[in-house]
Amino acid sequence: MLSRVADSIYWMARYVERAENLSRLLLSTQDLLLDAGAEGVDEAQFWQPLLATTGDEEAYFGLHKKIKGKDVTDFLALRADNPNSMLNSIRAARENARTVRDQISDEIWESLNSLRLFVESAEGKAMHRTQSAAFYERVLRGSYEFQGVADSTTPRGEIWYFLRVGTCLERADKVSRLLDTCSGLSLELPPSPKARPLRWAALLRSCSAWHAFQTKCSRQDPAKIIEYLLLDETFPRSIAYCVAEAEVALQALCAGAGIQGMPPLLRHVGRLRADLAYTTVEEVLAFGLHEYIDNLQTRLNQIGEAVFQTFVLHAELAMPAEEPVQEVVISVPGAYHAHVDEDAQIQQQQQQQ
Amino acid sequence: MSSLFNDYQPESFFDEVFSQTRKARTHYGAMLDSVGSLTPSEYSARQKAVDAAFLRQGVTFTVYGDDQGTERIFPFDLMPRIIPQREWETVEAGLIQRITALNLFLNDVYHGQKIINDKAVPAELVLSASHYRPEFRGIKVPHGIYIHICGTDLVRDGKGDYYVLEDNGRCPSGASYMLENRNAMKRAFPGLLQSLPVRPVDAYGSMLRETLAHLAPSSVLDPVIVVLTPGIYNSAYFEHCYLAKQMGVPIVEGRDLIIRNDRVFMRTTKGLEQVHVIYRRIDDDFLDPQVFRKDSLLGVPGIINAYRKGNVALANSIGTGVADDKAVYALVPKMIKYYLDQDPILPNVPTHLGVEPKECEYILDNLDKLVVKAVNESGGYGMLMGPHASKKELAEFGERIKKNPRNYIAQPVLQLSRHPVFVDDHFEGRHIDLRPYVLCGDRVRVVPGGLTRVALKKGSLVVNSSQGGGSKDTWVLWDDPLDKPAETSHAA
Numbered sequence: 031m032l033s034r035v036a037d038s039i040y041w042m043a044r045y046v047e048r049a050e051n052l053s054r055l056l057l058s059t060q061d062l063l064l065d066a067g068a069e070g071v072d073e074a075q076f077w078q079p080l081l082a083t084t085g086d087e088e089a090y091f092g093l094h095k096k097i098k099g100k101d102v103t104d105f106l107a108l109r110a111d112n113p114n115s116m117l118n119s120i121r122a123a124r125e126n127a128r129t130v131r132d133q134i135s136d137e138i139w140e141s142l143n144s145l146r147l148f149v150e151s152a153e154g155k156a157m158h159r160t161q162s163a164a165f166y167e168r169v170l171r172g173s174y175e176f177q178g179v180a181d182s183t184t185p186r187g188e189i190w191y192f193l194r195v196g197t198c199l200e201r202a203d204k205v206s207r208l209l210d211t212c213s214g215l216s217l218e219l220p221p222s223p224k225a226r227p228l229r230w231a232a233l234l235r236s237c238s239a240w241h242a243f244q245t246k247c248s249r250q251d252p253a254k255i256i257e258y259l260l261l262d263e264t265f266p267r268s269i270a271y272c273v274a275e276a277e278v279a280l281q282a283l284c285a286g287a288g289i290q291g292m293p294p295l296l297r298h299v300g301r302l303r304a305d306l307a308y309t310t311v312e313e314v315l316a317f318g319l320h321e322y323i324d325n326l327q328t329r330l331n332q333i334g335e336a337v338f339q340t341f342v343l344h345a346e347l348a349m350p351a352e353e354p355v356q357e358v359v360i361s362v363p364g365a366y367h368a369h370v371d372e373d374a375q376i377q378q379q380q381q382q383q
Numbered sequence: 384m385s386s387l388f389n390d391y392q393p394e395s396f397f398d399e400v401f402s403q404t405r406k407a408r409t410h411y412g413a414m415l416d417s418v419g420s421l422t423p424s425e426y427s428a429r430q431k432a433v434d435a436a437f438l439r440q441g442v443t444f445t446v447y448g449d450d451q452g453t454e455r456i457f458p459f460d461l462m463p464r465i466i467p468q469r470e471w472e473t474v475e476a477g478l479i480q481r482i483t484a485l486n487l488f489l490n491d492v493y494h495g496q497k498i499i500n501d502k503a504v505p506a507e508l509v510l511s512a513s514h515y516r517p518e519f520r521g522i523k524v525p526h527g528i529y530i531h532i533c534g535t536d537l538v539r540d541g542k543g544d545y546y547v548l549e550d551n552g553r554c555p556s557g558a559s560y561m562l563e564n565r566n567a568m569k570r571a572f573p574g575l576l577q578s579l580p581v582r583p584v585d586a587y588g589s590m591l592r593e594t595l596a597h598l599a600p601s602s603v604l605d606p607v608i609v610v611l612t613p614g615i616y617n618s619a620y621f622e623h624c625y626l627a628k629q630m631g632v633p634i635v636e637g638r639d640l641i642i643r644n645d646r647v648f649m650r651t652t653k654g655l656e657q658v659h660v661i662y663r664r665i666d667d668d669f670l671d672p673q674v675f676r677k678d679s680l681l682g683v684p685g686i687i688n689a690y691r692k693g694n695v696a697l698a699n700s701i702g703t704g705v706a707d708d709k710a711v712y713a714l715v716p717k718m719i720k721y722y723l724d725q726d727p728i729l730p731n732v733p734t735h736l737g738v739e740p741k742e743c744e745y746i747l748d749n750l751d752k753l754v755v756k757a758v759n760e761s762g763g764y765g766m767l768m769g770p771h772a773s774k775k776e777l778a779e780f781g782e783r784i785k786k787n788p789r790n791y792i793a794q795p796v797l798q799l800s801r802h803p804v805f806v807d808d809h810f811e812g813r814h815i816d817l818r819p820y821v822l823c824g825d826r827v828r829v830v831p832g833g834l835t836r837v838a839l840k841k842g843s844l845v846v847n848s849s850q851g852g853g854s855k856d857t858w859v860l861w862d863d864p865l866d867k868p869a870e871t872s873h874a875a
Binding site: 286378 | 628681
């Protein structure tokens, strides 16, 4: 498979997952706000953590002075000038799909193309204005459809494994950011502001984990919730599960590419998987949840970087023939992201007969 | 019978479906029965279903002019154009004759230049063509074939005679729409397609692949073929991708390819893999920044050297543009005579060359009656429709021609044939042309039919997608239904 194709498939999966997580986060925050009751509640304390989670505080305050629910949801969902908005994530997923549509099934392509047509349509925008919950649910369904058709139409080869790696790493990253927003909350004291116990429940909902957690643990003890989302081995959105899945996919990719021994990529992912398997939540809390997650995110990024180094850039090193490498890299293949090279765009517009 | 056609007027044009006396032509009989049984709203519903499917599937092209380029569906009119087999046989023979002569001409121009030395065509006209690549003289190309994929534009005049309007021997596009249009028709009118002996077009992908495989060095048993695209912002990106998928070969961008020791490799997740044949949809100018445009970001530095050494084959070859220069076009009948000693089966449109002083004078004196075209433009750009132009436009174009007469040709305004097209709730006549696709490998093959393009604007003669054109499915029928009794009941 072309390196650029691998990169695009990986990013296509990441962007879909990103849009899905953002939808669920917006949805659960709205619900949380409804439960908290409108009287005397400071809206900002609900919306601020969202901006922190997506890492967009600076960009947001470049556009708005104060935190207002409507501004935040617009900014995160549909603003075209926010590169991390749901709209731009879906666009990026779809553009990456477009660059590889000869490789993926028509069903995958059509599901993403339809989702993008929806979020860009006047109908979609109106729905977001008047019934935002229905809008987020539509985006969630779009992502489920993508996952479903990807699962049922993709042969278990390279494409599948790159899809899995992208999905799992993005999911682990987003769950870790969500956990981090709760790291400042007290774990023991009876929460004084009205909303705090609800916030832990909202965290579970943001990860689609509410029901699964309820069946496993009878009490919504914050430490148990952290343990579940961070270390549970069976729940498909827990960080430990995602990293273990990513490792399986990466092992298959390395084996398929004929990579011998233990490359840095497999060392990074394997070590993280082992750490998550043998760490207890008590240790995490003693270390400090925020500090632990900070370190975790660094290591997830390291794995993402190693995927790129191993499968996208490595062509520079491996020659099928005997000749030594003489040339420098002229351009690096890569996926579609929100910012594109304008010169290349102009040149691509050369006429076709 | 058919209410949809009750008010239809062929007017003074050659209409593909109805004669001047408003009788339906026989080969349209069965289709008119079927379409005629629909009410306007039923017909309209089928049209909308097809449009929605095209949008969902991303069967689109990019319109330039705004920031990101807007993707549009290529407007598609459901009522197919039908060509009877006998008529098609002549067209097919004409196309084969023409591509054969063009390839002989290109091989000659890039080697001995016999046709020029024998003064059968004027040397200065050929050698001044801006797409002539003198640096490629003497370079051997596989099997001496230069144009492997040709999209020749045909039109019919007021009498229904076919003419060649131009040869597109560089990167002709549209084949994907031909294929998708047929798929759309299968969904919209399944019964009709089943009942008529319509020749299928879906072998195009495998024919294209065979044509390309033929170019690979004979020592390579299982050649690696790729489609080279400028990228997702190109207006024809959908097509590049579609054809790659039809052939089951990778689609690559310039940055996916790398040259080592004058051989071409693509970067894969498993390392470098050698490429043997490239169906390139990038113009010569952008192909190699080491040889052509230095600022090209789309090309592959060093690919031309690999090509010169015969390590990779390109389709189409470098320098084919000399054959579809619109001034050189005027010489094709002479080429057919010179190389094949035959008369052209499909005539050219009479063409006045700006480069000939007398003809230039004629062009300038008759600007308001002629179509003037810049010789190297395509897509309907750089064109003047004399009868529809303002005084100011005429004067400006006149100046341009005087400044650079070699760059312009002029032709009489042909009254292109018309075809009924569904507008709102009824049919109206619109001008059409036909672009069949000719493939040149171990033999020359023509896909039955091609892409019928429609000038959707009332009265317009310009069919290009970039200028408000649309398309129709084109049905070539196996049997000539002329033996059947004429069905006069289809009077409009």
